[in-house]
Amino acid sequence: MKNYVLSLDAGTTSSRAILFDQKGNQIAMAQQEFTQIFPKKGWVEHNPNEIWETQVNAVKKVLSKADISPEQVDSIGITNQRETTIIWDRATGIPVFNAIVWQDRRTAKICEGIVSQGKSNIFTQKTGLVVDAYFSATKIKWILDQDPALRDRANDGELAFGTVDSWLIWNLTGGTTHVTDATNASRTMIYNIHEHQWDQELLDLLEIPNTLLPNVTNSSEIVGNTDPSILGTSIRIAGIAGDQHAALFGQLCLQPGDVKNTYGTGCFCIMNTGKQAVISKNNMLTTIAWQINNEVTYAIEGSVFTAGALVQWLRDQLQMITTSDDIEALAESVSDNGGVTFIPALAGLGAPYWDPHATGSIMGITRGTNKGHIARAALEAIALRSMDIIIEMQKDAGIDFKSVKVDGGASNNNLLMQIQADFINANVIRPKVTETTAMGAAFLAGLATGFWSSVDALKDLWGEDQCFKPLVSQQTKKTISLWEDRVSRILTKQ
Numbered sequence: 001m002k003n004y005v006l007s008l009d010a011g012t013t014s015s016r017a018i019l020f021d022q023k024g025n026q027i028a029m030a031q032q033e034f035t036q037i038f039p040k041k042g043w044v045e046h047n048p049n050e051i052w053e054t055q056v057n058a059v060k061k062v063l064s065k066a067d068i069s070p071e072q073v074d075s076i077g078i079t080n081q082r083e084t085t086i087i088w089d090r091a092t093g094i095p096v097f098n099a100i101v102w103q104d105r106r107t108a109k110i111c112e113g114i115v116s117q118g119k120s121n122i123f124t125q126k127t128g129l130v131v132d133a134y135f136s137a138t139k140i141k142w143i144l145d146q147d148p149a150l151r152d153r154a155n156d157g158e159l160a161f162g163t164v165d166s167w168l169i170w171n172l173t174g175g176t177t178h179v180t181d182a183t184n185a186s187r188t189m190i191y192n193i194h195e196h197q198w199d200q201e202l203l204d205l206l207e208i209p210n211t212l213l214p215n216v217t218n219s220s221e222i223v224g225n226t227d228p229s230i231l232g233t234s235i236r237i238a239g240i241a242g243d244q245h246a247a248l249f250g251q252l253c254l255q256p257g258d259v260k261n262t263y264g265t266g267c268f269c270i271m272n273t274g275k276q277a278v279i280s281k282n283n284m285l286t287t288i289a290w291q292i293n294n295e296v297t298y299a300i301e302g303s304v305f306t307a308g309a310l311v312q313w314l315r316d317q318l319q320m321i322t323t324s325d326d327i328e329a330l331a332e333s334v335s336d337n338g339g340v341t342f343i344p345a346l347a348g349l350g351a352p353y354w355d356p357h358a359t360g361s362i363m364g365i366t367r368g369t370n371k372g373h374i375a376r377a378a379l380e381a382i383a384l385r386s387m388d389i390i391i392e393m394q395k396d397a398g399i400d401f402k403s404v405k406v407d408g409g410a411s412n413n414n415l416l417m418q419i420q421a422d423f424i425n426a427n428v429i430r431p432k433v434t435e436t437t438a439m440g441a442a443f444l445a446g447l448a449t450g451f452w453s454s455v456d457a458l459k460d461l462w463g464e465d466q467c468f469k470p471l472v473s474q475q476t477k478k479t480i481s482l483w484e485d486r487v488s489r490i491l492t493k494q
Helices: 048-066 108-116 120-127 136-145 148-155 164-172 200-206 243-250 308-316 326-332 371-397 414-424 436-449 455-461 474-490
Strands: 004-010 014-021 026-033 073-080 086-089 159-162 179-181 215-217 220-225 236-242 259-263 267-274 285-292 295-304 341-343 361-363 403-407 427-431 464-468
Touching (some): 004 048, 004 164, 014 048, 014 436, 073 164, 073 436, 108 120, 108 136, 136 200, 164 236, 179 220, 179 236, 220 436, 236 243, 243 285, 285 436, 341 474, 371 474
Parallel strands (some): 179 215, 403 427
Antiparallel strands (some): 004 014, 220 236, 285 295, 341 361, 427 464
16 A cells, blocks of 8 residues: 655755655654855855765665655655756766755856846846845856856757756656756746746846756646666655745645745745735745646745754854754743844845845844853844744735744744744744645645645644744844844945
């Protein structure tokens, strides 16, 4: 019996594999970290082969852990770090360059060139995105610009571009399938989200040949089968979605106005806007939430580039804590932030500021400042950056959110969730299963194969774990006021 759906969660720092049963229970999870490569200031790379190897290892490990044979797996759903860019040789499968990660800022000058030429509105109108180094398009251009021979090979159809989902599917199918789904395509800055196709005008502006590009599929659709040599049997690949879109689906934010915020390496807040592509007036991104049966659901999104990565920085660079989980107890060792504000611009600032050159800062330090104050200010920084986005999103939606569903690793931090509720003055709801990204990918795969009969059948599988109710104090208001003043000081362009 095929009783399980397998999710591949290809994250920014690790590859994970998670098994779900028909009741939406998480049966087992396996995870393997991979190397973060920082060749220059502001550059972030991954080794594509290491992404592939760690993902396969995680799959084998989770099947072994759960004592489940590959034959018992109905289908595979894939969710992935978005915007990360890989180009490889179609004949050999060998990458021509390291993966350039979504956090990477090396193409900021290319983006500034587009803006200075007055071309940025063309991109925004067609893709729903602001012109920024965050997205895949300028990364593709940068790689091809490194070597005229690479561009020639791309023009001759010898090379393939993909985000991490495409790279994994290419390898899982033994090099027979080159696809991405509409959600990942919508994050490249070269996909027209209104016409649902790669946009030739944008490709021409960036000198990107369309021979590089994958076919765009539904988010819930059988796109191929795994090569039997990998797992010993052939399994259908039936779900694909960028991580934040998968989390929105996994949280069952199915109605216009439903909102979720994911606390991972970054923070990503998305609101379902239904069949309408709402163009933000407040520097949010318009994106495709998912595409099912060729019907598109849209969303508005705001991105915080540094969230969990801030805690990792305190752990690895400053060695203030031994494990990321230690941050909560350290922050609770003090009653407030002691006047400290942490501006977490370790990779520029995303929405609504969009300042790629902004750098991080810790302000308000005195002789009395201790580790606890800095730890608390770091958690507050994550919540404050999310607050920035939620305020602007509410303006676009024309409604005040009564609640926000949360997920991601840091959503298990009760102090952070309470701080978040206080800052946005709304309920913060955490589900029983916080692996909603992987769950969303599983739902999309299982819907395509009939493992789950309908979207309505999924509604019973989501349950609330805890609701954090806002407690707005004078200290809350003071912290927000200091934040607004201090964040303005580090912006390089007003």
